[in-house]
Amino acid sequence: MAQSTVGQITIPERKLKDFCNSVWIKLGVPKKDAETTTDVLVLADLRGVDSHGVARLPRYYTDLKNGWTKPTDQSRIVKETKATAMIDGGQSLGQVVGRRGMELAIRKAKETAVGIVSARNSHHYGIAGYYSLMALEHDLIGVSMTNAAPLVVPTFGRTAILGTNPVSLTAPASKEQPFVLDMATSVVPRGKLEVYDRLKKTMPLGWAVDTTGKGTSDPHTVLDALSRRLGGGILPLGGEGEEHSGHKGYGLALMVDVLCGVLSGSATGLGVDVDKAKPNVGHFFMAIDPAAFRPLDEFKRDMDRLARELKDSPKAQGQNRIYVHGEKSFARMEKYRREGIPLTAPVVESMKKVGGEIGGPIKHAYFWTENVVFRPALSFWRGLGRYRNFMIDVGRRRSREGRAGWFLG
Amino acid sequence: MAQSTVGQITIPERKLKDFCNSVWIKLGVPKKDAETTTDVLVLADLRGVDSHGVARLPRYYTDLKNGWTKPTDQSRIVKETKATAMIDGGQSLGQVVGRRGMELAIRKAKETAVGIVSARNSHHYGIAGYYSLMALEHDLIGVSMTNAAPLVVPTFGRTAILGTNPVSLTAPASKEQPFVLDMATSVVPRGKLEVYDRLKKTMPLGWAVDTTGKGTSDPHTVLDALSRRLGGGILPLGGEGEEHSGHKGYGLALMVDVLCGVLSGSATGLGVDVDKAKPNVGHFFMAIDPAAFRPLDEFKRDMDRLARELKDSPKAQGQNRIYVHGEKSFARMEKYRREGIPLTAPVVESMKKVGGEIGGPIKHAYFWTENVVFRPALSFWRGLGRYRNFMIDVGRRRSREGRAGWFLG
Numbered sequence: 001m002a003q004s005t006v007g008q009i010t011i012p013e014r015k016l017k018d019f020c021n022s023v024w025i026k027l028g029v030p031k032k033d034a035e036t037t038t039d040v041l042v043l044a045d046l047r048g049v050d051s052h053g054v055a056r057l058p059r060y061y062t063d064l065k066n067g068w069t070k071p072t073d074q075s076r077i078v079k080e081t082k083a084t085a086m087i088d089g090g091q092s093l094g095q096v097v098g099r100r101g102m103e104l105a106i107r108k109a110k111e112t113a114v115g116i117v118s119a120r121n122s123h124h125y126g127i128a129g130y131y132s133l134m135a136l137e138h139d140l141i142g143v144s145m146t147n148a149a150p151l152v153v154p155t156f157g158r159t160a161i162l163g164t165n166p167v168s169l170t171a172p173a174s175k176e177q178p179f180v181l182d183m184a185t186s187v188v189p190r191g192k193l194e195v196y197d198r199l200k201k202t203m204p205l206g207w208a209v210d211t212t213g214k215g216t217s218d219p220h221t222v223l224d225a226l227s228r229r230l231g232g233g234i235l236p237l238g239g240e241g242e243e244h245s246g247h248k249g250y251g252l253a254l255m256v257d258v259l260c261g262v263l264s265g266s267a268t269g270l271g272v273d274v275d276k277a278k279p280n281v282g283h284f285f286m287a288i289d290p291a292a293f294r295p296l297d298e299f300k301r302d303m304d305r306l307a308r309e310l311k312d313s314p315k316a317q318g319q320n321r322i323y324v325h326g327e328k329s330f331a332r333m334e335k336y337r338r339e340g341i342p343l344t345a346p347v348v349e350s351m352k353k354v355g356g357e358i359g360g361p362i363k364h365a366y367f368w369t370e371n372v373v374f375r376p377a378l379s380f381w382r383g384l385g386r387y388r389n390f391m392i393d394v395g396r397r398r399s400r401e402g403r404a405g406w407f408l409g
Numbered sequence: 410m411a412q413s414t415v416g417q418i419t420i421p422e423r424k425l426k427d428f429c430n431s432v433w434i435k436l437g438v439p440k441k442d443a444e445t446t447t448d449v450l451v452l453a454d455l456r457g458v459d460s461h462g463v464a465r466l467p468r469y470y471t472d473l474k475n476g477w478t479k480p481t482d483q484s485r486i487v488k489e490t491k492a493t494a495m496i497d498g499g500q501s502l503g504q505v506v507g508r509r510g511m512e513l514a515i516r517k518a519k520e521t522a523v524g525i526v527s528a529r530n531s532h533h534y535g536i537a538g539y540y541s542l543m544a545l546e547h548d549l550i551g552v553s554m555t556n557a558a559p560l561v562v563p564t565f566g567r568t569a570i571l572g573t574n575p576v577s578l579t580a581p582a583s584k585e586q587p588f589v590l591d592m593a594t595s596v597v598p599r600g601k602l603e604v605y606d607r608l609k610k611t612m613p614l615g616w617a618v619d620t621t622g623k624g625t626s627d628p629h630t631v632l633d634a635l636s637r638r639l640g641g642g643i644l645p646l647g648g649e650g651e652e653h654s655g656h657k658g659y660g661l662a663l664m665v666d667v668l669c670g671v672l673s674g675s676a677t678g679l680g681v682d683v684d685k686a687k688p689n690v691g692h693f694f695m696a697i698d699p700a701a702f703r704p705l706d707e708f709k710r711d712m713d714r715l716a717r718e719l720k721d722s723p724k725a726q727g728q729n730r731i732y733v734h735g736e737k738s739f740a741r742m743e744k745y746r747r748e749g750i751p752l753t754a755p756v757v758e759s760m761k762k763v764g765g766e767i768g769g770p771i772k773h774a775y776f777w778t779e780n781v782v783f784r785p786a787l788s789f790w791r792g793l794g795r796y797r798n799f800m801i802d803v804g805r806r807r808s809r810e811g812r813a814g815w816f817l818g
Contacts (some may be wrong), residue, residue, distance in 0.1 A: 070807020079524040079702060085491050086702045113490045114523050118702045141672070154719050156728040161719055171667045179667055181660040187653055206653055231723065237647055237657055244596055244615055244653070248646055251590040251734045252661075254719070258580045258588055262711045263550070265703045269718045293488060293495045293527045294674045302671045310563050310570055310663070315639065317620020318650045319565040325660045 012342035017042055019351065020057060026358045027064045028071035033096045040126035043133075045341045049182075055347045059124075059277035060093070061354050067094055068277045069123055075100055083112045086264065087119040094125030095279060096145075101285045102131040102144065109287035118259075119283040120266035124148070124273060128168035129182030135170055135287045136178050139296055141284035142170040147260040149228065149273035150185045153233040154254075155247040158213030160226065160233030161269050164189055165256035170326070171290075173303035180326025185252040186234045190226075193219040193234070206239035208232065213299050215240045227280040227337050250272045259284040266355030417571065419749035423567040426451055428760065429466060435767045436473045437480035442505045449504040449535035452542075454750045455459045458591075460538045460600030468533075470763050477686045478502055478532055481724055484509055492521045494536035496528040498643065503534030503555075503690060509692045518549050518696035527668075528692040529675035533557070533682060536575035538591030544579055544696045545587050551579040552695035556669040558682035560635065560644040561595045561812050563663075564656040567622030569635065569642030570678045573598055574665035579735070580699075582712035589735025594661040595643045599635075602628040602643070617641065617649035624649045625683070668693040 018036050024034035037060065045053030063069040074090025075097050081194035083360050089097035101117040106114025125131075128144045129370060135142025148163025164184035171179045188207050196203045197219040200312040225232045235248030261268030268284030273279040290299040307324045336342070418590045426447050433443035446469070454462030483499025484506050492511050498506040510526040517524025534540075537553045544551025557572025573593035580588045593690040597616050605612045611626040619625040620640035634641045646658030670677030675691030682688040699708040724731060745751070 001664065020714045029416075075561075078713060081701050083706070084522045084698075084701045113493045114525055116523055116697065141667075153725075154722065154731050155723050156731050157719070157722050158725045161722050169664050169667075171671070178664065181664050183657045184661060185656075187647070188505060204652055209725065213723075213728065238596070239653060243613055244648060245592075245646055247732070247734070248592045248594075251592060254588065254715075254734065255578050255590050258550075258578075258712070258713060262580070262708060262715060263699055263702050267703055268711060281745045283486050288525065288672075290672055292490050292493045293672050299671060302674065302677060303667070306517070306527045306663075306666060309474070310566070313563065313566050313568050313570050314622075316562075316567045316618065319622065322563050322565050325656070325663065 004195060008342040008344055010342045011348075012340045013042060013046065013337055013404035016045075016054060016341055016343075019355065020054060023057065023061060023358055024064070024071075027061070029093065030072060031066070033073060033093060036099045036380065037095040039094050040098070040130045043130050043343070044127045045343070046336050047129070047182075048332045049127050049129075049139075049329075050344075050347075051189055053347075054187055054343065054351060055122075056126075058350045058354055061358075063123065064093075066276075068279075073097075073100070075119075075122075077104075078303075079092065081114060083108055083114050085117045087117060089119050089122030089281075090119060091123070092280065094123035094283075095130075097122040098125040098131050098144075098146075098283060098285075099134075101283060102134045102142070102287070104259070105285040105287040106138055106140060106142075109135075109289045110138065112288045116287040117286075117288045118264040119285070120264035120280065122266070122281045122283055123279050125181060125283060128166040129170070129180060130160045131283075132168040132170040132287055133180065136172050138204050138287075139172050139288060139290070139300075141172075141288040142168075143166045143284070143288075145256045145260050145284040147257045147266065147268065147272045149279075150270050151190055151234050152250075152253055153209055153213065154235055155236065155241065155250045156213075158209060158211060158229045162250070162257055163252040163272055164234065165253045165260070167252065168254060171303060172300055173307060174300035176304045176307040177324065177327050177330050178306070179324060180329065182326075184254060185237055187239055187249065187384070188221075188234065190234060193223055197223055206235065206244070209240060253302070256284075262303050274285075282335050285401055346403055411732070417751040417753055417786045418580050419751045420750045420757075422455065422746055423658070425454075425463060425750055425752075428764065429463060432466065432470060432763055432767055433473070434478075436470070438473070438502065439481060440600060442502060445508045446502050446504040449507070449539045451750070452539050453536045454752070455742040455745050456538070456591075457741045458738075459753075459756075460598055462756075462790055463574060463752065465533075465535075467763055470767075471534065472685065473502075475685075477688075480511070482506075484515075484528075484531075486667040491808060492523050492525060494524075495527045496526060498528050498531030498690075500530060500532070500687065503532035503692075504539075506531040507534040507540050507553075507555075507692060507694075508543075510692060511543045512552070512707065514694040514696040515544055515547055515549060515551075518544075518698050519547065522692075522701035524696045526672040526694040528694070529673035529689065531675070531690045533690060534692060536591060538577040538579070538589060538735070540692075540694055541577040541579040541591070542589065545581050547696075548581050548699070550581075550697040550699060551577075552697075553577045554665045554669050556666045556675070556677065556681045556691050559679050560599055560643050561645055561662055562657075564645065564650065564659045565622075567618060567620060570638045571659070571662040571666055572681055573643065573644075574662045574669070576661065576665060576739055580712060581709055582716060583706070583709035585713045585716040586733065586736050586739050588712065588716070589738065591734075591738075592646075592748050592802075594646055594658055594665060596646050596648055597643065597659065599632075599643060602632055606632055615644065615653070616740045617643050618649060621762060645789055654754075667694075 020038035021034045041054050070092045073094045073096050077086050079086035101119045105115035105117040131144035132142035150160040152162045164186040166184045168182040202217040203219050205215045208222040211225050238244050238246035260282040264282040267280040430443045447632035458567050479501050480655050482505050483501045487497050488495035514524035514526040540553035541551035559569040561571045573595040575593045577591040606628040612628050615626045617631040636654045647655035669691040676689040700785040
């Protein structure tokens with residue numbers, strides 16, 4: 001989805017990661033776990049899932065600061081077989097629980113051909129795709145799912161009971177990019193409604209319903225009612241009613257809650273991630289070794305063939321390309337790693353606020369304006385002399401317009 | 410979906426099964442395998458998936474008659490671990506391969522907590538839900554998927570490359586009905602287009618595209634182009650383009666082909682079920698033991714709670730019920746088991762034709778008219794005397810109108 005670049009700030013991946021790491025470390029998270037948490041967030045931005053990227057840093061920060069998330073890993077394996085494990089997350093960072101869960105599923109798949117790990121008592125774990133992607137490094141098929149706070153209305157209902165409950169599945173290929181499905185089971189994410197709301201645009205019918213359960217094209221009333229828990233919400237994949245099979249998207253969302261919530265004994269439905277002090281989110285991780293079924297090189301060769309068959313097939317009028325899932329994100333990732341990660345001004349502002357609150361260890365102040373970030377050296381400030389206050393004032397004003405500002409890291 | 414009862418014939422489950430069994434047995438299928446094949450077909454009718462019920466009997470009959478399907482089970486396990494198995498179906502009946510695959514997955518799940526079985530070189534196996542339902546008898550979570558003949562157009566494409574590739578997942582509950590998700594990953598099945606075509610109705614935009622890849626509401630041109638392989642086809646769940654996330658449905662269909670086709674080494678994409686003599690369909694079966702994660706009664710209790718939460722939640726204006734997946738089918742199954750299974754006249758006609766072709770062992774001739782079937786005793790025919798030929802003639806004419814006829818079984 002193309003986004004306007006007005007008010008975007010491009011920040012190098014390394015700088016962004018250093019800043020995030022410094023926030024977690026300051027709050028007592030051990031270095032390795034801080035890096036995992038940062039990796040998950042920044043990967044979302046790199047792959048273009050902005051809603052799950054560093055935009056969420058303030059939320060994780062607040063949860064840690066209030067003690068709702070434990071800074072050190074409290075997770076423990078409570079039940080285990082050769083092929084399965086049950087993890088109690090101990091209210092640790094979702095990313096840390098997630099990484100541990102998927103690592104365990106991978107280890108089991110290497111030994112037993114399949115590994116399934118269920119986790120309860122965890123937090124929002126970021127993008128589902130981060131964990132399924134881990135399996136690719138081992139030439140395994142990876143699966144990752146999580147339940148989430150209620151935003152999605154069941155077919156024929158008018159209250160959000162289920163989360164946007166994502167499903168991610170990855171499979172390695174040879175010459176082609178690996179297959180990376182990473183999708184919410186809702187028709188759109190909440191973030192998409194927010195974009196339409198900010199732009200004061202009406203949204204297509206079939207995305208959301210109002211408090212009476214009727215389809216609406218007004219994003220503002222939906223978001224407002226959701227935030228005040230008055231009813232309404234986002235529709236499952238397939239939209240309203242059964243005409244376009246909205247009941248299938250609803251079924252997929254429910255399947256995810258069965259595998260993540262009921263299987264693990266975490267919260268389900270209305271109970272997920274509602275009490276900030278005890279969100280009790282549940283995850284499901286699986287790794288499958290294709291080599292247990294057929295030679296790995298044959299598997300990868302057929303992945304290539306299927307991807308090529310789809311991509312080489314005739315295009316619809318007005319279209320010039322058919323994508324295989326993951327392709328767009330890999331291209332974006334490459335570009336952003338080279339050119340820096342574009343963030344919106346409000347996101348940078350919110351990170352700056354966090355940076356200001358935690359005080360140190362902030363090493364540098366960055367000045368940004370559209371698509372440019374620079375780090376003034378101390379000598380720059382000294383040399384600035386009497387213009388310094390003027391510069392700072394300009395920075396403040398442009399920052400209010402979302403066109404320039406400071407960024408601590 | 411409510412269906413008109415005009416021209417429907419209601420046949421008792423047992424009678425229908427006896428007839429199907431007699432067809433398979435006549436073609437050399439051993440009794441147990443014949444019963445499995447029949448069970449899968451009739452379960453589809455009982456659960457309301459008419460397109461996959463006995464309506465498909467003539468197709469399976471033709472495949473067996475032509476030697477494209479082997480009447481005796483040629484399937485063999487070609488690779489196996491504690492948690493996985495790879496089956497070569499040996500071109501046996503898809504239902505027989507499917508049953509064996511799921512039984513194996515279940516056995517492995519009981520021993521190893523998880524069982525995954527992949528099958529290649531199989532045939533159309535009927536409804537995916539038949540196999541996942543098998544897991545419920547053992548208090549396991551069941552998963553069943555299959556690839557299928559190309560009918561679905563990828564996002565931005567204009568040629569059907571993927572099948573309607575269904576996903577089914579079941580999970581046991583306690584007082585509530587078990588959760589039974591059984592869905593094609595396309596927005597609608599081909600059968601739905603056929604219904605609209607027969608009624609000469611336009612269909613909603615978002616179900617299918619024409620040969621240029623543009624959305625169309627004319628079912629006839631889509632079905633015609635599909636049958637002549639000119640392009641176009643059914644859209645994935647989410648519809649055309651990306652506005653309602655058609656790329657997600659496309660991703661799910663592709664995921665199914667990865668797990669069924671690529672993992673097993675069967676045909677994939679355009680190659681699935683196209684050469685009638687070697688359809689090379691691939692399946693994926695999985696069983697998971699919830700008790701490996703938490704006590705079974707707690708799992709079932711939470712399944713109940715989640716189902717109740719959804720069903721008790723406020724209804725959309727004009728709606729009085731929210732369903733959990735499987736509920737509608739269980740209700741239908743109970744009704745049909747009590748009252749008989751309604752079949753359309755053309756379906757009964759096609760079975761009658763098969764019955765006529767195979768000759769014996771046909772034990773009885775049934776006369777049917779709308780919603781009534783009766784089996785005239787031999788004495789009835791004797792007593793009929795000179796009216797017999799008149800009756801037969803009336804039967805023939807009403808049969809041509811699809812309102813009455815004979816049915817051999």
